[in-house]
Amino acid sequence: MGEFKVHRVRFFDYMPTGIRCMAFNSKTERLALARQDGTVEIFNFSDNYFQEKVIPGNDTRSIETVCWVGERLFTAGLNGEITEYDLVNLRPKYSMDAFGGPIWTLACNAQGTRIAVGCEDGSVKVFEVLEEKINFEKNLDRQKGRVVSLSWHSSGTQIAAGMLDMIRIFDVQSGRAVQRMLVDRGTTATHRRECVVWSVVFLSDRTVVSGDSAGKVQVWDGSMGILVKTHLVSKWDILCLSVSQDETSLVAGTSEGTVVQFQFISATLGEGDKEWVRTRTFKHHTHDVRAVLELQRSIVSGGLDTQLVVRPLLDKVDVKSYDTALRKIHFPHRSLVSCAEQAGLLLFQFPAHLELWRLGESDSHGCPGDRLPVKRKPEKLLQLKRKGEEHISCSALSRCGGWLAYSSVSSVRLFRLDCHSNHLSIVKISRLPKVLSSAHQLCFSADSSKLFAASSHATVHVISLSQSECKYVHTFKPVSGCTESVHLLAPSADGAWLATANRACEIHVYNLHKLKPHCTVPVYGSCPSAMAIHPTTNNLLMVHADHQIFEFSIAERRYTDWSRKLQREGLHPLWIGRDTPITQVNFNPHKPTHFLLQDMYMFCVIDQSLPLPDRTTQFYNQLTLRSLSEEERQSRTHAFKICKKFQPLLSMHTLEDGALVMVERPLLDITTQLPAPVRQKKFAT
């Protein structure tokens, strides 16, 4: 099939930040996740856990708590503000100061009409949820000591509040505290320190469950204010609690990295009263589990070790399927790496800066398996710090390496790069067209003459670039009237077409010569995760979050025969069952029938001229083929050539000379940069 020269790149020091809090919207099956740097990510659990949206962080914003109110998303943090987000344009909609000092917690009642926030000054403030805004309604009785956790009773009349050394239950109507439950400080060693009730859950039978810094999960009778049961779970803090919707199961996340499940069952089967019994312990984290969710069929947890873990509960019972597999999400489902294929440059996107690297060179040739001597080492040409407090949301590098653009929530910056041998000059283009205020995605045309910027309300601006000026050309709007933002842009190599994909799963193709919409690809139910236009055939190749592959002929406005054949014969189950979405589509410049796909654990060359694998064929067959003779190989080979040598992969690119660039980021490198966990696993303990 072929040899590839691979630039194995490990110098992208991508470092995700720890997960701070999570909220799940069971109606839309969306998980909102806030990280410590203020980034909010939205995962679509109904679409293969695809990371649908990312709202870039901001240095001034810290998020302590996140909450869905219907389909609206609110966060609050230590800056004392409550923020609602514009989930279409992926930016904060407005922020409101609660005037109670830093906010530790925010909770919405079951009806979705009121929000309560717990503040540093000891007050619980109730806000009324109106359309487009929230209004301050009242303060509940102010207490001494901060309010760390809140939980509404399902009736909406009472709120349980976890504070230092105690839990209070407030009557919302009167604002009075009706119960006061003192939490024991625990063992003598921790006796001097106050016990922080990190999390409370108010169940509909007026049971209150609390998790505290002494490592206890306690069950209280909220109506009488008495302690029912204490489970000593950990030597360290219980940081978060989550109860299932039917209130039969409850999970607690600890500082040790464990997640402990409790279930409301009777001690002997079918007899006696039910009680909360500690049942299972999961250990998927090395550090604090800061957020945990009990989702009936799975437990979702996240913490300081930056990974999001989805732990299905029926893994041992069900037949093995996509839904019963343990899932760990480490990397973003979008590319943070741009590549100048002509110039051999790589652009790495960090929240606060960009790094431009030139790849190394080797003039020798080798046999497969060889590592070639590196004649010129890779070189970091540029480190570009962003301006302001907003994190970089997207970046792009032109194919020739002459242009660089990046965008934050409120501004776009464009730079002209001039790289001659060892000298690099960078010029900021100062006067950008006014329309270019922010971008969800940036992309340069293949000849570097145009910049495409996906802007608000699903529009795409076309800017023409030249040495002297940059000029606004046109704005494309989707004919469907959809306003969801565009997250993928794919220009064709000949400069005639531009394909856009938005988060409503729509893919539009625009004619760049006529500056008109050309056609719309039939909408498929899963979000496109990667797409590209073939440089010679101008077929649009799309891969969706559920791993389906489509090839659409732009000229003929129809799916190609190969795509139909693929749909007819179906993809191999092992392909469908893959864990991480495809984040990159590339083409082999020397072989028009080849295209390359990449996810976190593999990259794959698909040869359209070869037969497709059916259910019975061995799917991962590279090792077998290697051992076979040339003739036998012919009979056993199939279109999917999967290579798992390089992993975990952040990105893959094809250079103009056909060499591949694999950007790896070993998870160990991420782990080593984390702070030390509270409890080290010792030998035989």
Place this chain on the structure above:
Amino acid sequence: MAALYEGFTLCGLVSGQNFPETCVQGVERGNDTDHVLVTDSGRSVTVYKVSDQKPLGSWTVKQGQTLTCPAVRNNQTGEYVVVTDNKVIRVWKDEDINFDKVFKATVSAEIVRVHAVCDSEPVVLFSRGAVRLLDSLLAAPQQPIEDVVSEEEVIRWSSSIVDGKQLVVLFSTEQKGNHFLYLQRFSPNSIQKYKLETEGTADHPISFSASVKDSNINLLYLYSNGCVYQSMVQRHRALGEALQSLPRSLLLSLPVGEGHLASAALLSLDEAHVAVVGVPHPSAGAGKDYLCIWNTNFQTLQAGKEMTGRIFGQLWGYAGKLYVPHGKSLTVIPYEVQRSSLATALGKLKQSGTEGAPVLSWSSLLHGDVAQPQRAVRGVETRKSKISRKSQATSVLTVDQVLERITTAPEEEVQREVEMYLATAAPPGLQLTVGRVASQLVARSQSEPTFYPHSALVQLVHTHCLCHSVCPDLLMVALERKDYFLTQLCLQHFPDIPEAVTCACLKAFISVPDGELEEVSVELDSVAFMESLVSGSSREEGLRNGFSPVPQEEDSCDARIAASGPEKAPGWQTCEPTCPVGLKKGALLNEILQTAYSENFLLPHLKDLTAQQVILFLQYLNFLYLKCSQDDSSQKSGLRSPTITQIMDWVGLLLDAHFTVLVMVPEAKELLSHLHKFVKSQVKLFSELGKIQGSLQELHKVKPSEDVGQYSIEVIELF
């Protein structure tokens, strides 16, 4: 057996401009065995007194002139001869101070070497292969010199030896990769030419050593591939025959390591031993900086010594000393070569475990000083010893006279006679005569109860020429007379003591009361490692691993055996081992442990021991074993101490011989159970160590995970 002793530097070397590859042109014999003549690569000749490491005289040619061959000493006239600038022969004496004013003669052809052989005239070898006696050449310096070898032939090596009474000059030549050997004989003059075989072009002879053996010339030569060949050159061979290859036999194949030998040299030490320098030590990696002595009969390495710095492939040997230029110095290394025996070859000889020199006790021989450590005076003879030897050599008696005196003369006189005889006797015949003298002495002391010449016997044993088979009764007599010192010496020096005698000695040693040994002087080297015993309680170093030796009175040792009550019953682990025998007894027993034996012959004799003796001996062996395994670090090499293997062999033998008896004896019960426990724990330990070794071995098989680093360019192939 052969051994290399601690060497010393004779002189430093300066690399010359003319001979960058060799730093010494030659080391030649001086006026006696202690003088050598060193010609350096530049312009000077120096006479050294070796034992003093002192130059006695030095002569340097003028700037611009060079010495082109090593200076030699004409033993007939006491003159030195050297060649300068290839054609000028200089002859001078010790008294000549100004080197420029000495006798000079310019000859008509270029000279390669001047050779001097012990008792004959020096010979001059010309570069075209002609040979002249020095006298005849100096008589007519400008005489025409004929060409023996062709233009292209280059003389690589030359030597001269005396074969019978005939002087022979040997030289090898090279011509376009072919190697030839020429033998030039005098009176009548004849020349023989042989071709030296080479397997490949790469293999060529690099070093030669010639000696006379059974009136044939025995030539050893080393090839660059490490092979040592031997050729016997017949004396009488008709001239004019076609060029023959020299018949040869492969004697040794030395380990070469990688590549070929470039600078290595070989020297024949005696019939069975060769010294080789510049060849890798077989067990020390590929470094070629070793001086080794090999036994050619058994192809065994006898001794080795690392030479630091560059080796020049030069090696000379005179009078028991090897001269090796290496690095920046010329080192003199005394060596000793003993006649090889079957016992040594089989390795069943004492001291087989410790690689070191056989024990010479010069000091005890000369001064009767037993306590003095041996190492200090080993090897080089001290000046003192020679003086004392000279002073004794006043009246020289023949063997027969001595033997006659022995039968009649009083003890003191006999002692003196023997001493004097030994001081003057020449080594070659010593072996025979010493045996006769010893037998005579023993015979007389057997018949005459009052006669026992202790010191004479000790001296005889120290000559190293005595062995048990030469004088079978000596050991028994010594034992009868309770001369434990002599017994110990015999055990040390005799390689061929029969097992029955060994057993008799053992029995005697065990049963002798410690008190009786108080007075006797016994060599305590073999118990030196048991520090706690030697130094008593005055052990000042810090305790190791909580080990604290219990000071023990020698006499109370035996008491412990009797009092093996329940309160003293704790296992060997808890109970600090105490020596069940006295120090001197221990030393004697250690000597037994180190004698060579064969199990089959020893076992029946061991059965003669009584149960009590066996128990005591076992206790001692047990104690020794614990000591050895505890203090392994203090077991210095070279000290005569029994090895763990020897101890264990003896324990096994004793138990084999007496197990049924021991089982029945109540006192042995505790000891047996200790031994059992100890062996069990050792077996366990070793099995654990084996497992660890195995698992560590597995680590080698584990492929190290590929270190990718930050960036690499790789080639992959998809199918």
